[in-house]
Amino acid sequence: MHLIDIGANLTHESFRPDFDAVLARARAHGVATMVVTGASAGGSRAALHLARTHPDLLHATAGVHPHHAIDYDDATDALLRELVADERIKAVGETGLDYHRNYSPQVAQIEAFERQLAIAADCGKPLFLHQRDAHADFMATMRQFSGRIGKAVVHCFTGTREELHDYLDAGWHIGITGWLCDERRGTHLRELVRDIPADRLMIETDAPYLLPRSVRPPPSHRRNEPMYLRHIVEELARDRGEPVEATAAATTATARAFFGIT
Template structure:
C-alpha cells in the first residue's frame, strides 16, 4: 500500500533540525511521494531545491499564498514562471483567496490569484488552490478562466456542503487533511467525504500544520509530519465506508495522474 502526500510544507523552519529523519519516517510509514508546497517568494525556490535533493520522492509547487499577496510584483511573476519551467515543479500554487485572516488586502489577493491563474494557462500545469471564507469570490475569479486552465485541486478543503458540490460540479479535485479529525471544526467533513467521487479525491498532511487530533499517542511537540498521512487515510476510509486499501489506491492513482508523477 502506497500513499502520496499532495501538500506538505517541508521547507518550514520547524523541520530544519531533522528534515532527513522526517523524510525517512514518511518512507517507513508507506508514503511513496510528497509534493512540497511552495507558498511564497521565499519558500517556492526552497521547495524546488528540496525536491531536487530527493528525485523521484519529492516534488514541488511554486506560488504565492494569499497571505503573501502583497509581495506579488512583476519580478515575483517572472520568478514563478522560471521555477515552473523545472520538471520537479508540478503545479502552480499555493494560490487563491483567504478572507478568514485577511493578512493581505482582498484586492491584492484577487490580483495575485489572477496572475497565477494566467501562469497556469501559459504553462499548462495544474493548480494547487487555497480558499478559506472566500468561496463565492474564489469561484467568480476561477470562472473568468473557464476553458483555459487544466486540472485544479482545492487543497485542505474545509467548507460545507454547498461549497463541496460547487467544486465538484466544476470538476475540481478535493484535498482532505487532518482537519477531518478535528471534532471542533471538522466534524461536518465526516459526512461530506462520502459524497466525493473516488476519482476526485486526494489526501495531504499540510505539515507542520493540522496535526490530526485523533492521533494516539499525541506528539508532544504538536508538529505534524508526512508519516501521519496513513492515519488520515484510515479515518477517511472509515468515514467513506471503504477499505483503507481502496482509499489508498484511489488517492494515490489520482495524485500520480494529476501531478504527472512517475510510478
C-alpha cells in the first residue's frame, strides 16, 4: 500500500524530538509521500526547508491560515510569491476562512484569502483550502476568482451535504481526515464520503491534530502523525463500501495528479 498524506503539519514543535522516527513509522505503515502544510509565513518557509531536506519523501505548501490572517502584510505576500516559485511547493495555502474561532477579524481573513487567491491565479498552482463556519463568504470569495484559478482541494472536510455538493459542483477536490473516525462529531461523514467521486477524493492526517479516535488500542498520547493515515483509509474504504486497496490506490493516484507528484 502506497499512501499520500496531503496535509501534515510536520513543522509543529511536537515533532522536533523524534522527527526522523515519525517519518520512519509513516513509511513502515505505507505512507510513501507527505505534503507538509505551510500555514504561516515562517511555517511555510520551514515547510519548504523540510521538503528540500527530504526530497524523496516530502513536498510542501505555502500559505497563511485564516487564524494568522491579521499578520498578513506586503512582506508576507512577497515571501509567499517567492516560495511558490520553488518546485517543491505544490500548492498555495493553507488559506481560506475560519469563523468558528475568529482568531483574526473576518475582514482580515477575507483580505488575506483574496491575496492568496491572487497568488494562485498568477502562479497557476493548486489551492489548499480551509473553511469552517464561513461557507457563504468562502464561496463568494472563490467566485470572485472564477476562471482565474485552477485546481483546488477543500482540506479536512467536515461540513454538510449541501457544502460538499457546492464544492463538487465547483469542480474542487475533497480531503478527508480522521474527523471521519470521531463518533462525537464525524458520523455524518460516513455517509457523505460515498458522494465523492474517486478522482476527487484525497486523504490526510492533519497531524499533529485530529488523532483518529477509533484507533485500537488507543495510543497513550493525543498527537496524531502520518502513520495513522493507514487507519483513516481503512475506515474510509469501509464507509464507501469498497476494498481498502481500491480506496488507497485511487486516493494516491488522485493526489499524484492533483499535486503533480511523480
